[in-house]
Amino acid sequence: AQKITQTQPGMFVQEKEAVTLDCTYDTSDPSYGLFWYKQPSSGEMIFLIYQGSYDQQNATEGRYSLNFQKARKSANLVISASQLGDSAMYFCAMREGFGGYNKLIFGAGTRLAVHP
Amino acid sequence: GAVVSQHPSRVICKSGTSVKIECRSLDFQATTMFWYRQFPKQSLMLMATSNEGSKATYEQGVEKDKFLINHASLTLSTLTVTSAHPEDSSFYICSVAVAGIKETQYFGPGTRLLVL
Numbered sequence: 001a002q003k004i005t006q007t008q009p010g011m012f013v014q015e016k017e018a019v020t021l022d023c024t025y026d027t028s029d030p031s032y033g034l035f036w037y038k039q040p041s042s043g044e045m046i047f048l049i050y051q052g053s054y055d056q057q058n059a060t061e062g063r064y065s066l067n068f069q070k071a072r073k074s075a076n077l078v079i080s081a082s083q084l085g086d087s088a089m090y091f092c093a094m095r096e097g098f099g100g101y102n103k104l105i106f107g108a109g110t111r112l113a114v115h116p
Numbered sequence: 117g118a119v120v121s122q123h124p125s126r127v128i129c130k131s132g133t134s135v136k137i138e139c140r141s142l143d144f145q146a147t148t149m150f151w152y153r154q155f156p157k158q159s160l161m162l163m164a165t166s167n168e169g170s171k172a173t174y175e176q177g178v179e180k181d182k183f184l185i186n187h188a189s190l191t192l193s194t195l196t197v198t199s200a201h202p203e204d205s206s207f208y209i210c211s212v213a214v215a216g217i218k219e220t221q222y223f224g225p226g227t228r229l230l231v232l
Contacts (some may be wrong), residue, residue, distance in 0.1 A: 045226075047220050103165060
């Protein structure tokens with residue numbers, strides 16, 4: 001069964017607007033972590049934001065925020081004030097259990113294009 | 117954030133040859149590293165978990181005799197693609213587990229392998 005689902009293959013947004021990238025997950029482990037990574041055309045994976053399953057507040061990192069809805073098992077990424085440099089692939093990932101030594105499972109990704 | 121390097125960044129080889137890819141953790145000692153493979157327009161798929169001083173743990177469907185992993189020190193893991201074939205052409209990327217609050221993984225810049 002697919003554990004991480006990103007239903008948007010591609011998204012478009014106007015520069016300076018906000019955009020939401022969807023991610024749903026499935027796990028029976030009560031302890032888990034959710035991640036978002038950005039992958040520009042160069043291929044490097046850039047860590048953006050992390051949310052732990054027991055965190056009470058939604059994670060925020062600068063222009064990135066994670067809309068964590070535990071009951072719905074969703075962890076959408078919100079990018080505010082989009083910039084041209086935000087154009088890239090975005091991957092949602094989950095790690096079951098805590099501890100950085102557990103593997104990450106990635107979604108299929110969403111390609112974001114920011115238009116001027 | 118943590119700095120992870122990979123060498124080479126790009127390699128072209130003939131079918132039947134072996135290729136070694138190095139992953140180095142530059143900032144700290146890493147007992148666990150991960151190797152991923154990414155085909156064009158697809159997501160990252162975990163190949164194996166590399167543990168310092170012990171045998172790597174391979175994901176289902178990954179041939180351990182074809183993809184040899186050696187994690188001989190706390191800062192270096194190597195992936196050797198033996199008897200490479202054109203279908204092995206892919207983007208190989210390593211990551212390093214980071215214990216701490218966010219417990220994320222930091223990725224290397226990746227290696228593009230083209231087998232002719």
